[in-house]
Each structure stands twice: as C-alpha cells, then as structure tokens.
Amino acid sequence: MSESILLGHGGGGRLSQQLIAREILPRFGDGPLRTLPDAAALELSSCQIRFSTDSFVVQPLEFPGGNIGDLAVHGTVNDLAVAGAVPRWLSLALILEEGLPLVTLRRVLDALQRAAHQCGVVVATGDTKVVRRGQCDGMYINTSGIGEALPGFSLGVEHLVPGDRILVSGTLGDHGMAVLSAREGLQVHNGPVSDSRPLHRLVQAVQTWAPEIRFMRDPTRGGLAAVLNEMVMGREVGLHVRESALPYAPGTKAMAEVLGLDLLHVASEGCLVLLCAAGVAEKILACWHALPEGVGAKEIGWVTQRRGRVILETSIGGERVVDLPGGELLPRIC
Amino acid sequence: MNYMDGFRRLEAAVHFRARLAGHGRALAGQGRKVHLMEVCGSHTMAIARYGIRGFLPEQVALVSGPGCPVCVTDPGLIDVAITLAGQGVIVATFGDMVRVPGSHATLAKARAAGGRIEICYSPLQALQLAIHHPESEVVFLAVGFETTIAPIVAMLDTAMRQGVANLSLLTAFKLVPPALDALLADPDIRIDGLLCPAHVSAIIGADAYRPYAERHGVACVVAGFEPLDILYGLDGLVEQLVTNKPCVDNQYSRVVKAEGNRQAQRLMAHYLEPAAAAWRGLGSIPESALVLRRQFARYDALQRHGLTLQPGRHNPRCLCGEVLKGKIRPRECSLFGVACLPEQPLGPCMVSSEGSCAAEYKYEEC
Ligand code: SF4
DSSP: OOOOOGGGGGSSSSSHHIIIIIIIHHHHHGGGGOHHHHHHHOOOOOOEEEHHHHHHOOOSETTEEEEEEHHHHHHHHHHTTTTEEEEEEEEEEEEEEOOOOOOOOOOOHHHHHHHHHTTTTTTEEEEEEOOOOTTTSSEEEEEEEEEEEEOOOOOOGGGGTTTTTTESOOSSSSHHHHHHHHTOOOOOOOOOOOOOOOOOHHHHHTTTGGGGEEEOOOOOTTEEEEEHHHHHHSSSOEEEGGGGGOOHHHHHHHHHHHHHHGGGOOOSSOOEEEEEEEHHHHHHHHHHHHHHTTTOEEEEEEEETTOOOOOEOTTOOOOOEEEOOSSSSSOOOO | OOOHHOOOOHHHHHHHHHHHHHHHHHHHHHHOEEEEEEEEEEHHHHHHHTTTGGGGGGTTTEEEEOOOOOOOOOOHHHHHHHHHHTOEEEEEEEGGGSSSSSSSSSSSHHHHOOOEEEEEHHHHHHHHHHHHTTTSSSEEEEOOOOHHHHHHHHHHHHHTTTOOOOOEEEEEEEHHHHHHHHHHOOTTTOEEEEEESSHHHHHHEEEEEEHHHHHHEEEEEEEOHHHHHHHHHHHHHHHHHHHOOEEEEEEHHHHHHHHOHHHHHHHHHHHEEEEEEEEEETTEEEEEEEEOOGGGGGGBHHHHTTTTOOEEEEEEOOOOHHHHHSSOOOGGTBBTTTTTTTOSSSSHHHTTTTTTHHHHHHHOOO
C-alpha cells in the first residue's frame, strides 16, 4: 500500500520527527527553521512592518494551474503586497488528515517551496497537526506573513477622488473557474487555469508612483464585484466599470457562459486591482506590461461621484449595478 | 465565444437605441403609450443585467410576466415537499426551490433540520440518486414550464425503461399559454405586446402565439436571450404597434420552429394530461398544468405517498402576485430591499435566479 499520513505523524513522537526531518527540513530548513526553535529570531531593516494571516481550505487540493501549497504562499504574499509591503517571512501550519497520501503531501510541499523561493520569502516557523479521517478534507494550511513596508505608499479608500482610474493586472475569475472545473470534473479542452501567482513584483514596480496610488486589493473571494463594492460602500464616491474593457481568458469565459456564472463574482488569486490618479494610469500600465504577470493589465474604469454605487457600462452600452455576490457560489476556493 | 460576442455588439445596440427612439417619437405623435410584457424570467434577468430598460423611450413601458416557474409555484407544493423530507424521503430539486418560502418554512430549513434534500442541476441527476439509493424513496420536485417538462418526462421515460422503482415526481408543471390567456382576460391589465419566451417557444412553437395576435390584437415577437436578441425583439414589437400590424414574428428562428418540437410534444402527451393549477399570484387557472396520466400514477409522488396538495399560505404583504401580473414594479412592494432581500427573501420573486424582484434588486439602481 502506498504511504500515507497516519495519526501518529501528529503525535509528537518518532513518526512526527521523521515527517519533519524528511519532508519539512529538506525543503525549508536553510533559514531560521534549521534548528526548529520554538520561535524564530528575525531581523528586519525597517520597523514599518505589515503582518497578515490566512487559512487555505481549497477543494480539491490540486487544480489546473496550482495546488493548495503555492496558493497558501501566494495568498499571504499577496495580502502583504497589496498593503504596500515586501514579503519577508512566512509561518506554515499544516493540518493533515489521516490517510492523506504522502505523494500528495510532497507535491504540495514542493509547490510551496517553489512558490516561497520565487517570492523571496523564508518559511521561518511552522507546525504540523494530524486529525482523524473525515475531520478535514485532506489538508488545511495556514500561513501568516511578515513584510516590510515600502516607503511612499499611503493607501486607503478614503483617498479616492472622482476621475481616479481603476486598473487590473490581468484576466479575471481564472482561479475560481479552475477550481470549479476540477471539483466538478468538467474536463474542457483549453478550460480555465488558475492564476495563482504572486503580485509583489507588480507592487514593487510601481513604487515610483506610490504617492499617486490610492488603493490596492486582490479580488479573491467574491471576485471583482466584492472588492469594488467594499471600496465605495457608504462613501461619497462611486465606480464606473466598462464591461468591454474587462479582461477574461477565453476558456474561463466560455465555462462561465455555459454555467451561467457572472465572472465579476468569481475569485482570482493572481490579479491586482489598483486605483490611482488619472495622470499615472498609463505609466503604471506600461510598466506592468513589461512584467510577465502584468502583460494582460488593463484600465477598466474610473471613480465617479455616484455615492456608494458600482455601475457597469454593459457591452451593449446599457448601465446596471454591480451587485455583491450572494455568497454560496463557489465554496472552498481558497 | 466569438459566436456569443456577435450578439453583444455595441454598434448594433446603438442602432437599436436609435430605432427605438424613433418609434418613441412616432408613438408620442399618436399620443400613445404602449405596454410590453417580457413573459419569461430569463428575459427579465437579461434585461436587467444588460441595462436594456435604459434603451426604451418613455412611451414604451416594459413589465415582467409570470414566466418564472419558481415564482409561480404555490407554497403548498413546498409544504408537501417538506412533509416528504420529514418522512425520510430523499427530495431532489433544482437549486432555487430550496430557498422559496412555503407556508411555514423553506426546504433549506428542512435540510438543516436533518431532511435529505439534494440539489440537482439536471433531471438525470435525480434518476442517478434513485439508482444509487435503492433503499430510499426519491421524489423529484418537478417544477417547470414546457422547456423543463420535456427533459423531466424524458428522464421518467428512461427510469421506467430501466425499471427504477423508487423514484416519483411531485409535479408542478405549468403551461405558459393558459397563463397568458388569464392575463389578457384581466381588465385591469393592459398588455399591447408580448416578448415571447425563447426556450418555451422552442417546445410549443411560434404558432402557439397566433391567437393573441389574431384575436386580441397583441403584438408578439419570439426572441432569444442575448442582449441584441432582446433589443431586436423589442424593436420588432414597437414597430408592430406603431404601424398597427400585430402579428407573430419569430425572430429566434435559429432555435424556434413554427410548429415547435414535435418529438417533445409527443413524449409529453404520452405521459401527461392537462389539469387546473394554482399559480402563485394568479390563482387557479384551468388546463394550465400537466399532471401524470392515471396509468402512471405510481410515479406520482402524491399518490405514492398518500398526500394531497393543499393551497399554501403566503406572506400577505408580499406582492409577488402583482409583480408577476406586471401590475407593479418590484420596488413598489413595501418590503422590497427593506425586509425582503436576496439573502432573506420573503417571496419567491426575490429568491429565483429568474425572479423580477431579484433582477431589479441585483442590477437596477433603486
Ligand atoms: S420584494 Fe419580496 S415580498 Fe415584495 S413582491 Fe418581491 S419577493 Fe414579494
């Protein structure tokens, strides 16, 4: 029988030590984790830090374009990035289900290691627990991250003024549709592929215009619709978005059409929404277009005076409200 | 997707906007205002989703009709389904029905209380459930218009051929033409033109609307669901009215034939026969339902489980009935957006993905 996780792997005894020695340390042991201290000793050059945490419970664990491992790195790295920080350190807590095949765990940890390396973050501390079969869907991951704030950014929706531009760094809804297609076993030729990827380089690249950048967010759960609504809800300003400018990958769009889903409500995991003064929008776009993760960047709309409203100018030239998603669209996507 | 994009072209939409404005001026010259009804809930949603109301001149009023099967289902049906779930039966249903209020509760509540309610995306999934759970009784909540009736009956046909004995249907099959007859006979309701449904028409055929044009002088256009289909359809309707030449214009001939889908009609006629039905908001309408013929009674969930359908009680302040008759716009209901919200719907029109209240709340500025 192929190897799998046993309850004993979480018992703190020999099996636990083996798991850490064989699976964790070879991948993450060249930093503060090397001596497995109870708490990592870290040194930061700045005292302006950003701190973020997120838990990942995606089903299925592996999907077109990624798995729960790289997703767990990107999710926290991106939370730090959109706060205007350079991600530096990560914690990694694994909750494993008895019976999880070890090969799956290895694929997840490999992806996690690659992603951390790519993002320049070090896994500084961690924890592993094992729960009984049936108590979690294979595995859950929690990552917390510490990043150093980039100077110059002063982000906040309260800075928005009518005329500011809304930019997105790439196609929308790919992650949610990829997870849905994997989950429902929809095998589609050229179907959706998750956009799970880090955004910190996109943020670092636009630091020059930091004073003109008002706000950044990554549209994960609830998709672009949720992020846009959160920005203006209860405020004096509104947003105007042009449907014809929204970038979509053909496979993602085709599947959303077939299933009758509105891609505005579907999660991305590697897309940056940025609001900036009108004067710098073109420059930011040009700068993003030079990076692989920003080639599809587009300006999709602008800030208006319509209080608290997100209005979509439809492809046929009509207008409608962009509503908040209902909530139960795609469970367990991140 | 290039095929789809062809039905959403901005230039074509601009053209229709200009034509509709021209018709508006002609109507104003004649001192008239016309009322068009989009019969079908999918049209209602698409109209809101693409902002089509903004294309209409003020001489043209667009109202929603009874064409959402979830919305017109009487609460009594939900009550029976909840009773069945309480008896250990697996109730299989399309997703929207789960949140529709019955007289006292919803199927979602029944599920939370331990009832086995399974959501199906197609009727065949109900058949699969029955096959995989031979020890349980499975009841499929067979709610729908002509479009949905055909595949459900096809599923039943397969079940019978395969000898599946633990499946039955709780039918709420409704027919669109009798509901239109009832609306047109109501002196309080004024309808000059019908934007006829796309999928229902694919089954019943464009000829089914002839009586409305010929006898009642109502303009009829069968239209698809893409935004340009709808604009084209509305333009066609208003043009018929401006020129006083009401007829049936099938603008969705890429899918709808004059005579409809004969094979589906035959299958339906084999298994089902007409009966009176209670419509939420519209009351009882003769010959507006299809029920299983007597020889298939063992597949009728009511007979099989010894239950009867009682008219349900709905929230007296919910004005879904008025909305479904096109008498009021959803926002004219005092509960709209206040006590009745998509996350806590008081009436089916706010639940359904084709409901008028949901469409207006989600997409239109209130
Ligand atoms: S707003 Fe709610 S209560 Fe009012 S008619 Fe619509 S569904 Fe019924």
